[in-house]
Amino acid sequence: MTALFEVKNLTIDIPVPSGMLHAVRGISFEAMRGETLCIVGESGCGKSLTSLAMMDLLPTTAIRNAEKMTFQGQDMRSFSEHQMSDIRGSQMGMIFQEPMTSLNPSYSIGDQLTEMLIRHKNASRAEARERAIYLLEKVGITAAASRLNQYPHQLSGGLRQRVMIAMMLMCDPALIIADEPTTALDVTIQAQILLLLAELQKEFDMGLILITHDLGVVARVADRVAVMYAGEIVEAGTAEEIFNRPTHPYTQGLLDCIPIPGKTARGAKLGAIPGIVPSLVGVIEGCSFRERCKYASDACAKPGIELVPVSGIVEEHVTHDYRCVLSADQCVENLAGNA
Amino acid sequence: MTVNTSKLPDPATILEPSPTQLLTRRAFGHTGLMIGGGILLIMLIMALFAPILAPFDPYDQDLAQRLIPPVWHDKGSWGHPLGTDNLGRDYITRIIYGARISLLIGFSAMLISGVLGTALGVAAGYFGGRVDMVITFLITTRLAMPVILVALAVVALLGSSLQIVIWVLGLLIWDRFAVVMRSATQQIRTMDYVTSARALGCSTLRIILSEILPNVANALIVVATLEVAHAVLLEAALSFLGLGVQPPEPSWGLMISEGKSHMFFKPWVIAIPGTAIFLLVLAINLLGDGIRDVTAPENRN
Amino acid sequence: MLIYSLKRFGVAILVTFAVSVITFVLLHASGDPAMAMAGEGATQEDIEYVREHFGFNRPMLVQYIDWFVRALQGDFGISIYLKIPVAEVIAAKAPITAILGASALTFALLISIPLGVLAAMKPNTIFDRIALTIAVIGQAMPTFWFALLMMIFFGITLRILPVSGNTTWQHFVMPSIALGYYAMPAIMRLTRAGMIEVLSSDYIRTARAKGLRPRTVLFKHALRNAIIPVVSLSAVQLGFMLGGSIIIETIFSLKGLGNLAWQSIQRSDFDVMQALVLSIAMFYILLTYLADLLNAFLDPRIRVS
Numbered sequence: 001m002t003a004l005f006e007v008k009n010l011t012i013d014i015p016v017p018s019g020m021l022h023a024v025r026g027i028s029f030e031a032m033r034g035e036t037l038c039i040v041g042e043s044g045c046g047k048s049l050t051s052l053a054m055m056d057l058l059p060t061t062a063i064r065n066a067e068k069m070t071f072q073g074q075d076m077r078s079f080s081e082h083q084m085s086d087i088r089g090s091q092m093g094m095i096f097q098e099p100m101t102s103l104n105p106s107y108s109i110g111d112q113l114t115e116m117l118i119r120h121k122n123a124s125r126a127e128a129r130e131r132a133i134y135l136l137e138k139v140g141i142t143a144a145a146s147r148l149n150q151y152p153h154q155l156s157g158g159l160r161q162r163v164m165i166a167m168m169l170m171c172d173p174a175l176i177i178a179d180e181p182t183t184a185l186d187v188t189i190q191a192q193i194l195l196l197l198a199e200l201q202k203e204f205d206m207g208l209i210l211i212t213h214d215l216g217v218v219a220r221v222a223d224r225v226a227v228m229y230a231g232e233i234v235e236a237g238t239a240e241e242i243f244n245r246p247t248h249p250y251t252q253g254l255l256d257c258i259p260i261p262g263k264t265a266r267g268a269k270l271g272a273i274p275g276i277v278p279s280l281v282g283v284i285e286g287c288s289f290r291e292r293c294k295y296a297s298d299a300c301a302k303p304g305i306e307l308v309p310v311s312g313i314v315e316e317h318v319t320h321d322y323r324c325v326l327s328a329d330q331c332v333e334n335l336a337g338n339a
Numbered sequence: 340m341t342v343n344t345s346k347l348p349d350p351a352t353i354l355e356p357s358p359t360q361l362l363t364r365r366a367f368g369h370t371g372l373m374i375g376g377g378i379l380l381i382m383l384i385m386a387l388f389a390p391i392l393a394p395f396d397p398y399d400q401d402l403a404q405r406l407i408p409p410v411w412h413d414k415g416s417w418g419h420p421l422g423t424d425n426l427g428r429d430y431i432t433r434i435i436y437g438a439r440i441s442l443l444i445g446f447s448a449m450l451i452s453g454v455l456g457t458a459l460g461v462a463a464g465y466f467g468g469r470v471d472m473v474i475t476f477l478i479t480t481r482l483a484m485p486v487i488l489v490a491l492a493v494v495a496l497l498g499s500s501l502q503i504v505i506w507v508l509g510l511l512i513w514d515r516f517a518v519v520m521r522s523a524t525q526q527i528r529t530m531d532y533v534t535s536a537r538a539l540g541c542s543t544l545r546i547i548l549s550e551i552l553p554n555v556a557n558a559l560i561v562v563a564t565l566e567v568a569h570a571v572l573l574e575a576a577l578s579f580l581g582l583g584v585q586p587p588e589p590s591w592g593l594m595i596s597e598g599k600s601h602m603f604f605k606p607w608v609i610a611i612p613g614t615a616i617f618l619l620v621l622a623i624n625l626l627g628d629g630i631r632d633v634t635a636p637e638n639r640n
Numbered sequence: 641m642l643i644y645s646l647k648r649f650g651v652a653i654l655v656t657f658a659v660s661v662i663t664f665v666l667l668h669a670s671g672d673p674a675m676a677m678a679g680e681g682a683t684q685e686d687i688e689y690v691r692e693h694f695g696f697n698r699p700m701l702v703q704y705i706d707w708f709v710r711a712l713q714g715d716f717g718i719s720i721y722l723k724i725p726v727a728e729v730i731a732a733k734a735p736i737t738a739i740l741g742a743s744a745l746t747f748a749l750l751i752s753i754p755l756g757v758l759a760a761m762k763p764n765t766i767f768d769r770i771a772l773t774i775a776v777i778g779q780a781m782p783t784f785w786f787a788l789l790m791m792i793f794f795g796i797t798l799r800i801l802p803v804s805g806n807t808t809w810q811h812f813v814m815p816s817i818a819l820g821y822y823a824m825p826a827i828m829r830l831t832r833a834g835m836i837e838v839l840s841s842d843y844i845r846t847a848r849a850k851g852l853r854p855r856t857v858l859f860k861h862a863l864r865n866a867i868i869p870v871v872s873l874s875a876v877q878l879g880f881m882l883g884g885s886i887i888i889e890t891i892f893s894l895k896g897l898g899n900l901a902w903q904s905i906q907r908s909d910f911d912v913m914q915a916l917v918l919s920i921a922m923f924y925i926l927l928t929y930l931a932d933l934l935n936a937f938l939d940p941r942i943r944v945s
């Protein structure tokens with residue numbers, strides 16, 4: 001299986017009054033067709049910027065650099081804005097966090113759905129309309145035809161996010177990036193939308209990159225997971241590996257914060273990670289998590305801690321990398337000893 | 340964690356600068372504010388010390404010295420640096436004395452309109468309901484009436500004098516004060532500290548004076564500067580049309596009016612007083628914009 | 641929507657009424673129409689006769705009601721100077737001012753909207769600086785002075801435009817620029833602020849994520865939303881321009897309503913002054929009313945609810 005999207009050593013720097021903010025500090029990952037990759041991390045860890053960088057929609061002040069950045073084998077770094085806009089929406093769609101404000105208040109749902117197909121596929125108005133109705137029904141909106149004439153303000157947040165999803169499916173893209181698509185929604189709606197996304201991903205055989213801070217969500221839909229902390233990937237691998245054998249202390253801490261049915265004992269205390277994310281202005285040497293890590297030692301302050309494979313994986317397609325000075329076994333033992 | 344953790348922290352980062360320090364620092368860093376403030380200061384000095392600064396008497400005519408060009412002109416001389424008008428009066432003297440009239444009218448009209456507009460605006464914003472409805476209606480009515488036309492008509496009928504111009508302008512341009520104060524008060528009114536003052540049983544007047552007004556002060560200052568500029572421009576227009584300040588007073592607008600018949604061949608007679616008005620209004624506007632930027636940097640755009 | 645527009649209409653009627661009362665009282669309290677009518681050199685008896693004959697000795701309220709009832713029937717009195725009905729005078733002069741106002745607003749919009757958009761697209765660049773400088777200068781320039789400077793430059797130095805009169809379209813060029821220039825800064829600033837806000841909005845990011853062409857994003861998705869408040873402001877500015885036409889028309893000798901107002905003020909022609917203030921106010925009220933409706937039409941959040 002070749003990668004749909006691949007990035008190597010992506011950095012995003014933003015000049016701020018006090019210096020250079022290194023928001024994303026050399027991350028690499030790939031997205032496959034028919035697979036869901038979840039990027040997990042706290043607010044401010046750079047996961048949203050990463051998704052914007054993929055679409056080339058970063059704020060103008062942000063500086064993007066990558067050793068390699070390909071989409072369907074083409075080098076995206078050399079794309080002009082014009083080429084990029086041909087790909088956006090047609091082959092690569094994006095769903096945002098704020099359904100309430102992500103639709104243009106001045107145009108009807110129908111107009112906003114159909115304009116994509118008309119733009120990218122030269123479709124006629126009638127064809128576009130037909131596809132819009134089909135997709136609105138697909139995302140579970142009833143009376144789809146009459147919804148086309150409605151305006152965003154007439155729809156609830158959940159419905160708007162469904163419209164957004166339908167919109168991004170209009171041109172049948174190969175990859176969809178969803179940046180915390182359910183954060184702004186009611187808890188009851190969140191699960192529906194996520195399951196819908198997962199379903200559609202299977203049905204249309206797309207690649208899905210889901211960006212979230214909600215590990216509960218990840219557990220349900222992810223094929224592979226990348227855990228980000230302070231602009232770096234600290235652990236990455238297949239979902240099963242990450243959940244069964246969390247290795248990096250940060251991942252362990254994150255998992256400890258949520259109850260997992262069948263694993264967390266009734267009445268057990270949920271964990272919390274003490275401290276705050278370090279400032280990303282200036283250079284961070286050594287492990288960025290060490291100030292919050294209970295296993296930290298002097299070794300953690302030394303530069304050059306790389307993302308390395310967890311030893312002992314033999315199965316095909318199973319991957320698991322982590323970024324820590326401790327050995328993987330030691331990490332796992334730490335967790336066991338702690339529990 | 341960052342590279343230079345070994346260094347001692349800079350003392351300035353430990354002692355946070357006080358809000359006043361921050362404000363002063365921002366004010367001095369703001370180019371527009373500094374330019375505006377500088378020009379305004381010069382104008383104020385001109386107005387206050389006119390008798391000392393002016394080389395001549397503003398009313399002294401010398402018909403032998405009529406329409407002398409300014410010093411940068413071929414035929415100009417340092418005897419009259421900005422030349423003379425059609426009655427031979429020294430132009431720079433009249434410009435210096437003119438600052439008095441512009442500033443006097445500008446500030447007085449602003450004070451009158453400010454008191455009126457703020458009272459109405461705060462009342463509308465604070466009490467809401469019927470009071471708000473009536474005052475909003477008053478504002479709409481006022482906005483519908485053409486200022487210059489009404490001012491001209493009233494001044495023409497009453498006969499013009501400095502006082503009349505000040506009062507007419509003051510009573511006409513209160514609308515922006517009312518509009519801004521109304522919305523500012525509406526915002527403040529819902530704040531917790533106002534609610535708690537009310538819960539403590541403070542009187543309405545006390546709440547307005549000690550809770551509302553201090554918190555709308557920034558907006559008030561900004562509107563006040565804009566209205567000074569507005570009044571200066573209106574006075575100039577009225578005087579230009581002959582219904583403002585009366586001759587032989589040295590009003591800049593009047594000077595343009597008097598120079599109008601010579602402007603095609605001696606353009607400086609209108610260029611000089613016009614530049615004076617322009618600079619004064621520009622300075623006040625820059626100051627107002629600057630104060631807004633400095634006091635509320637988050638609302639810059 | 642219907643209820644909304646009816647409500648607004650009711651307010652408009654009330655405002656018109658209030659303006660008429662205020663204008664009437666203001667003018668009658670400031671001057672003596674009998675004296676004005678009797679003219680210069682009239683004796684005390686003449687004045688008393690006029691006062692008696694035209695009913696200026698009645699209580700103000702009675703006079704007002706009398707005037708108001710006739711005004712409702714379209715009778716605004718007779719110009720004491722021109723000796724013809726006020727309504728006729730105004731109707732004859734209105735087209736010139738209408739042309740002036742329309743071309744001034746067009747000029748202002750044509751310059752300030754593109755400038756505002758450009759400034760918003762490239763904030764803190766040279767474009768932005770130029771736009772802001774124009775705004776700051778425009779706000780500080782006395783209109784009449786700007787008009788005179790233009791007259792010197794275009795009329796005398798370059799000799800390409802006529803400086804007074806209203807016989808050809810060239811006569812309207814300078815007056816329109818002078819009048820429109822004053823409205824530009826406000827429109828420019830609002831366009832810029834609106835565009836900056838809209839361009840940083842989530843739905844513009846969505847539009848870009850949809851791969852729409854930059855000009856579609858800019859014009860269809862951004863400008864359409866940013867322009868809504870500009871519509872109201874333009875209406876207000878046009879209203880102000882009508883008021884400002886008195887200066888411009890006087891300077892350029894355009895024989896429109898502004899010029900008429902100026903002459904009537906000098907002649908103490910009460911009925912004309914009153915009718916002019918009222919008609920300009922009514923026009924302003926109508927404009928803002930129409931702008932509100934247009935706003936509601938442009939904004940589905942008001943239109944469809």
